[in-house]
Amino acid sequence: MSDSPNPAISPCADHPHAAVIGGQCGACTITTTDTDTATLYEAQQEAALRLAEERDGAYRERAHLVAWIAALHPAVIAPAPDVDEDGWQIVYITVGDWQMSWHISPRDAALFKDIEHVRADDPRALWDGHTTEAKYVRIRQHTRVVHINRRLQSRRNKHAETGFARGFRLHHHGAALDGAVFPSGRAVLLDLEDAGFATSAPTLDALLLHYPHANIEWADQSGTAPAPVVHSGDEQQAIAAPQVDDSAPHDGYVVHDLVRQYSGSAE
Missing domain, CATH: 1.20.5 (Single alpha-helices involved in coiled-coils or other helix-helix interfaces)
Known part of the structure; x- marks a missing residue:
């Protein structure tokens, strides 16, 4: 009509x-x-x-994410005492020192089957009073901490790969001498640290020519026994090196001798 x-x-x-x-x-x-x-x-x-x-889809997606977080951190799940409908639960997750909790509907319960199920009066399932707003503030704060730690770890890893220097301790005739190898390859040994002198050479092999039968203990391998040095020199080369006492740490003049011998420069 x-x-x-x-x-x-x-x-x-x-x-x-x-x-x-x-x-x-x-x-x-x-x-x-x-x-x-x-x-x-x-x-x-x-x-x-x-x-x-759309709402149920969003809650389902949220449940997946919460289940993932619960798998990464200490978590328990318990019956929800504040919901009359059967099957509702609350998952309690501890991230750092913070508690976070979410209600889980019966249709999403299977996502949490591997989380430890406890009674509602379990101490780990006691709500600490946080509000929804406080919960998400905690999440933002923890997320920031995670990113900061990740950046710091990345820097540490980069430093370990391309560090400024690699420290070592040289054991020779009962003496333990500290030293370092720099990215350029140059090696420095504090053989007379109290007097303010050090021995330097263009390479560690060049430095070790003057310390036959020495053992090297690397700083990044602490806790292991010092290993015998492996280098291109030998005892005969060390004996032939000019102005070097093979049985004792060098005096300050050895710095000049090694620089002159291996780099062709002199002070």
Whole structure:
């Protein structure tokens, strides 16, 4: 039935109230209104269904993420005492020193089957009073800490790979001498540290020529026994090296001798 019939040809035109209701009788008006209402109701129902599906999908996605967090940190799950409907649970997760908790619906319970299930009165399942807002503040703070620690670890790893210097301790005739090898390859040994002198050479092999039968203990391998040095020199080369006493630490002049011998420079 048309919403706006032509009064000239419609029987509604003879209705005593036609002038008031726009050429339609009361029956037509009521029928049309009911039809529109039914259509609007159906549309609202469809919209509500879509919203419910989107909401349930969001909660399902959240449940997956919470289950993942629970797998990475100490966590327990217990019956929810504040929900009357059967099957609802609360998962309690401890991240750092903070407690975080989420309600878990029965449809998402399978995601938490590997989390330790405890009674509602278990001490680990006691709510510490945090609000939803406080919970997400804790998450943001912890996330920032994780990123900072990751950046620091990356720097430490980079330093370990391309560190400024690699420390070592040289054991020779009962003496333990500290030294370091720099990225350029140059080696420095504090053989007369109290006097302010050190021995330097272009390479560790060059330095070790003057310490036959020495053992090297690397700083990044502490806790292991000092290993015999492996280098290109031998005892005969050490004996042939000028102005070097093979049986004792060098005096300060050895610095100049080694620099002159191996780098061709002199002070």
